[in-house]
Amino acid sequence: MAMSVMYNAGAQLSLGELNKNINKAGRALAKVSSGMKINSAQDDAASFSISERMRGQIRALLQDNQNVQNGSSMVRTAERGIDQIIQNIRTLKEKAINAANDHNTDEDRATIQKEFDQLVSTIDDIAVGTQFNGKRLLDGTYAGLAKTATSSSTDSDILETPRNVPPLPDGYPFFKTVSEPNQSNSESITGTNYSMTQGGVYTIDSNFTGTITVGTTDAVKFVSADSSQTLRNVQITGPAGGGANIWIENLNITNTNNNSVIKFQGNNNVLSVAGDNTFTSTGSASLINVGDGLNVQSTSNGSITLKNPSSSSGAGIGTDENGTASGDIIISGVNVTANVYDGAAIGSGVSGSVGNIIIENSTMNLSGNFNASIGSGYDHASAGNIIIVHSNITTQAIDTGIGSGYWNSTCGDIEIYNSAVKVTNSDSPAIGAGDERGTCGNILISNSEISCASNHGAAIGSGRNATVRGDITIINESKITHVAKPNGNGDGAVVGTGLNGKVTGKIAISSSCTIDATQAYLDANQMPPYSGIGVGRGGSAQNIGGVEDIKDSYEYVPSSTMNDRETLWLQHGTQANQRINVRINSMKTKDLKGSIPSEADKAQLAALSDTPEKQIELQEILSKANGMTLNDARVTTVDNAKVAIRVVEGALEYALNEATNMGAYLQRLEYTDANVTTMGENVQNSESTIRDADMAKEMTEYTKFNILTQSAQAMLAQANQSSGAVLSLLQ
Numbered sequence: 001m002a003m004s005v006m007y008n009a010g011a012q013l014s015l016g017e018l019n020k021n022i023n024k025a026g027r028a029l030a031k032v033s034s035g036m037k038i039n040s041a042q043d044d045a046a047s048f049s050i051s052e053r054m055r056g057q058i059r060a061l062l063q064d065n066q067n068v069q070n071g072s073s074m075v076r077t078a079e080r081g082i083d084q085i086i087q088n089i090r091t092l093k094e095k096a097i098n099a100a101n102d103h104n105t106d107e108d109r110a111t112i113q114k115e116f117d118q119l120v121s122t123i124d125d126i127a128v129g130t131q132f133n134g135k136r137l138l139d140g141t142y143a144g145l146a147k148t149a150t151s152s153s154t155d156s157d158i159l160e161t162p163r164n165v166p167p168l169p170d171g172y173p174f175f176k177t178v179s180e181p182n183q184s185n186s187e188s189i190t191g192t193n194y195s196m197t198q199g200g201v202y203t204i205d206s207n208f209t210g211t212i213t214v215g216t217t218d219a220v221k222f223v224s225a226d227s228s229q230t231l232r233n234v235q236i237t238g239p240a241g242g243g244a245n246i247w248i249e250n251l252n253i254t255n256t257n258n259n260s261v262i263k264f265q266g267n268n269n270v271l272s273v274a275g276d277n278t279f280t281s282t283g284s285a286s287l288i289n290v291g292d293g294l295n296v297q298s299t300s301n302g303s304i305t306l307k308n309p310s311s312s313s314g315a316g317i318g319t320d321e322n323g324t325a326s327g328d329i330i331i332s333g334v335n336v337t338a339n340v341y342d343g344a345a346i347g348s349g350v351s352g353s354v355g356n357i358i359i360e361n362s363t364m365n366l367s368g369n370f371n372a373s374i375g376s377g378y379d380h381a382s383a384g385n386i387i388i389v390h391s392n393i394t395t396q397a398i399d400t401g402i403g404s405g406y407w408n409s410t411c412g413d414i415e416i417y418n419s420a421v422k423v424t425n426s427d428s429p430a431i432g433a434g435d436e437r438g439t440c441g442n443i444l445i446s447n448s449e450i451s452c453a454s455n456h457g458a459a460i461g462s463g464r465n466a467t468v469r470g471d472i473t474i475i476n477e478s479k480i481t482h483v484a485k486p487n488g489n490g491d492g493a494v495v496g497t498g499l500n501g502k503v504t505g506k507i508a509i510s511s512s513c514t515i516d517a518t519q520a521y522l523d524a525n526q527m528p529p530y531s532g533i534g535v536g537r538g539g540s541a542q543n544i545g546g547v548e549d550i551k552d553s554y555e556y557v558p559s560s561t562m563n564d565r566e567t568l569w570l571q572h573g574t575q576a577n578q579r580i581n582v583r584i585n586s587m588k589t590k591d592l593k594g595s596i597p598s599e600a601d602k603a604q605l606a607a608l609s610d611t612p613e614k615q616i617e618l619q620e621i622l623s624k625a626n627g628m629t630l631n632d633a634r635v636t637t638v639d640n641a642k643v644a645i646r647v648v649e650g651a652l653e654y655a656l657n658e659a660t661n662m663g664a665y666l667q668r669l670e671y672t673d674a675n676v677t678t679m680g681e682n683v684q685n686s687e688s689t690i691r692d693a694d695m696a697k698e699m700t701e702y703t704k705f706n707i708l709t710q711s712a713q714a715m716l717a718q719a720n721q722s723s724g725a726v727l728s729l730l731q
Helices: 009-034 045-099 106-129 599-607 612-625 638-691 695-730
Strands: 186-189 192-196 200-204 209-214 220-224 234-237 245-249 252-254 269-280 294-307 329-332 335-339 357-360 363-368 386-389 392-397 414-417 420-425 431-433 443-446 449-453 460-462 472-475 479-483 507-510 514-519 547-550 568-571 579-582
Touching: 009 695, 045 106, 045 568, 045 579, 045 638, 414 431, 431 443, 443 460, 460 472, 579 638, 599 612, 612 638
Parallel strands: 186 200, 192 209, 200 220, 209 234, 220 245, 245 269, 252 269, 269 294, 294 329, 294 335, 329 357, 335 363, 357 386, 363 392, 386 414, 392 420, 414 443, 420 449, 431 460, 443 472, 449 479, 472 507, 479 514, 507 547
Antiparallel strands: 568 579
């Protein structure tokens, strides 16, 4: 080989290998020094991304755990304050019992009254002074809705006894906390038909067709490989025994094979919705078959668009034609747009049945044909109770907006709280019992705005030849507006019966409410014979149980957005709506009162049937005590003391109920804390397997490249020496 001075190939080769070994040794040293096999995306781009996402979740779960503990401390502070109030109420009862005994003179009772007043003041001090981080917990600030009886009118015709309607339904909010999908388990779904037995994130290929069978109750999330593409003839089927925990995000699925897009089985199923999802189907199957019970809830302002074109008979979210479900349909925080035909948008398909339908914190735009948009579908279909809370609903239906559908269909009670509802429909009522022998139970509208247009049916009540089997109650500053239906006949009342319809109970409307029929007719010549309260055309006074004005049963704060008073929210998850709503009623003495007469009072009255004089005495005491708060109680006379004893018992009942609520919150927070801790541990463990270095392996790698670096340095020196030998030729 020739000896060259201008170019030393051996030295260049040795230098290149030396630099490579130095880089590799440096990266191995970084892994050994940090204890992590992935220090940057350069080490493993995919694993780095997954690990960083997990780290974000871990930090969020750590904060969730802190949130739950702080929330527990706050609720426990309220609980301790309530315990102190209960102790004072027990002492008040002792004083009232003492004052009721005739061994005392009036002067003695005046002295007892002074002590009684001081105890009452102490309770108010506790209610106002119980604070956590500057928040007053027991003064009613966080009650959501106050429970004090009120009336906005002095009209003597208003009934003195208000309807005892709770401010919100039991169980609200109905959102169900579920575990999130395991992000580290990610698979693709290709070909035809697919079965899975473990949770994770599954990507559906654009060309996939067939049934995806979910065989696990672990969290399973479905996404599309290309969200701009429509998946065709794909059905997702939940576990056979129920308990599904399915998540969807940005899915667009069209079925032309008479199959549901998602078919649940059994009960206790949850569908979590993120992004914009569109489902289209035909035939007798519902788009989302609820199985025997389903919670549909949003994880981040999720939405679903449901399309079931003409000549189809399944529901949007509900049952197939002739399908049955005894469990509840609960929709929480989801934006729903639906256009279905004979089945309900939310509820039962043709001749089908579902359990209760509960909608909370949701926005809906629904339309359809011979059905109820929310409730039971066409032809002998049925639904349980319908409850709508804090929602904004617009429906355009040929038949009923909310209630039972056309032709012998039924539903239970209909309750609407703190919501805005706009219904444009034809023959049946906007809210109530559908045309042609449809029935529904009681109807309650509370603190809501209803704008509706109907033809043969009442705006709220019965449709044509239909029956409301119970009362219609409208309270708490609700506003009902009856708008003209184009080319309509206007046969129904605003509130009451439609053409030849019936209301078997009473129509009760609070004086705080507004009934507006000024827009119910298209021109001045169509003056209202049927625009008021009561019976529609073809009816008579015998068609209803009577009309009465009533007081509101609860005090509401007017709000154009239909929101209630401030409440406490305890964030306990990594998603925006994973939170617990804590409501703490006022513990001030002006609000401390119980239900009078209670079941115990009624039992005692029945037991005194053989002693009429004692029964009459007890009735008088209960009559005086009814409506009184602890702040009203007096013990200055024997008669006052007897009444005070019952008032104090009611206050104790009220306080014990609040203490029970605090205990339930604490128990729930305890379980939530344990769940969040377990989730954090599992995610930390998963992240560790991705990121943490095998120290023995990495040390071996470092030693290897360190030796190679030294070897390359030696070879570079040898290569440089060979060029230096050229000088010997010049000597």
